[in-house]
Amino acid sequence: MGKKKRGHPDVEEILSRPWCYYCERDFEDLKLLISHQKAKHFKCDRCGKRLNTAGGLSVHMNQVHKESLNSVENALPNRQGLDIEIFGMEGVPEDILQQHHQRIITNYYTAQAERHAATGNPPPGQSGSQGPTKKIKVETAEELKKRLAEHRARLAAQKAALANGTPLPVDGQSPGQVASPFPPPQGGFPYPPPGVPVVPSYSPVQAYPPSYPPGASPPPGAPGAFNLPARPPINAPPASSLPQRPPFFYTGPGATAPGYPASASTVDELVTGAARQGHGDDIDQLIRMAEAGIKPAKTGTPTEETPVDKKSKKEKNMRMVYGDSEVSPEEKLALLPRYRFIEV
């Protein structure tokens, strides 16, 4: 439990790899990335000259070959634009960067879950995605409620003890410990963890927390974000603050209604809260379960969302230079006095 995975790089390692904005491929080091970009995306197909940037290639095409470059070669469909100047990892827009990190994290955890499924070696705290392979100890709703109440009380006490202690919207939910992508030592906890009979209506909130200070109230709009899971906000912290795991919210054992709108919180809170709590709390188990149950839903979201975005952008008004769908321009020209033919 809690041991490093053999042969599988950890998520920090993957996240730190340089990657190509145009094709999303990642590389061992920046040098390789730059030579990839020069060879694949910034190479002149006329003379083979390798330029440093798309802008450079555009100028080259213009001046040397008298041609215009409209799109970057071999790029993903939505990354062909010349408006963004990319060199290595420089110039990658923040939101794209966040999307990329989000995707890596998602893939990482999906792959991890798959490995666990394949090896039949369930990771600590994991049970949701495995289905009925393991017997789940059933707690009654009352027991769970009691445990949650205890936990909340403990948490509230800890919060209050802190100088910046602010009311946390804990109704029907609890933040959990998610500091490391790897399960913490279990402290001899029996496995599997106490399961819950309720429908796990966990929902991913934002992948990255908005950058308001720990302990502050969540933004008013945050609960609404439940309908659009896993879209990284633009103002997310830079990659250096990674790794952070997307916060998952557990709607509490008492809340049996699926889709109960738990209000959002921040990872900061979760992390600090977790640090204060230490390991081995029951909540940890619940959180990890939530995480396991959540993954499939998360994986789908980025792809689902992009086309929607594109669609709405396409709904633009258009103006046709020639709009007569019945009469051709030639027919109109033929009627002009200049061209009209009168048989003599």
Added chain:
Amino acid sequence: MAPATQFEVAQPPNDAISALVFAPDSSHRLLASSWDKNVYLYEVAADGSEEATLIKTYEHRAPVLDVCFGANKDEAFTAGLDHLVKRIDLTTGEQTILSKHNEPVRCVVYSPEHSILISASWDNTLHIHNTAASATPDTAPLTIQLPGKPHALAASPSKVVVAMTARLVHIYDLPTIAAALASSSTSPISPWQQRESSLKFLTRAVSCMPNDAGYATSSIEGRVAVEWFEDTAESQARKYAFKCHRQVAPDEDGGGDIVYPVNALAFHPVFGTFASGGGDGTVALWDAEAKRRMRQYQKFPDSVAALAFSNDGKFLAIGVCPGFETGMEDYTGEGRTKVFIRELSETEAKGKGSK
């Protein structure tokens, strides 16, 4: 890699260009028909000196709406606003009237495989002329009645595609037509296939794939469709259309897209890729198989009216003149009509093939 070059023809037509066409047996002979009532014969220099010189002009009574070569580089056919379909001996300049429609003749197309000339006129008919040497010269052409005004016409080795108003597309089978001509039967020739255009707006151009597999159409609404002849579910499922020749309007003009007509289409005879020319003054090369744009050339000073690849695919002729736009009261292409010849590098128009 041989560098691609582009040059302008020295003496372009005096008014808007209606069609450009290269000779079937010479990649250096180019014909241009114009609204200035002339057909121009150009010779593209074979020594690589990047020149194209005017050899001869052939005057007509009225604007010439289309031109095509006949069996060889010395024979041409023209479609005139004066309702006439003419044969021109390019060497002597002799003009022979082949037939007379009741309205201006919009297009002519020649099928070298069957020695047939087809003309399409705004009187809603096609005239089929047997141009084989054996045929008696004065026989009246076969007439095919069309359900709409034809606007574009193209022939592949075995098919001829007619695009009409009301989004009608008729495909005729050339062997059937040839047989009907030979038997001189009077029974009307029915289309091999009747289709509705994949494009919602008026068809502007049609071009057939050199491999006889299908064709591309373009419309006034910045769109090109590619479809296949074969009438099977799989083949028909392959057809697609895409937007092109559009520009984003500046925000102060209300934003959105400015949509230009796609005036010209031409398939590359060797690689099967195709070029489209639009009212936005650009020419783009497309890979029909891979569904990708391979290239877009630098903007030309005016709308692209006509395109033609030479028989070996080495040259691309681009006819440029002002485009007719909605709301124009008057029009003239005078002084702004140009013909560009682009010498393509070996791989320039080569597609990557479908993935």
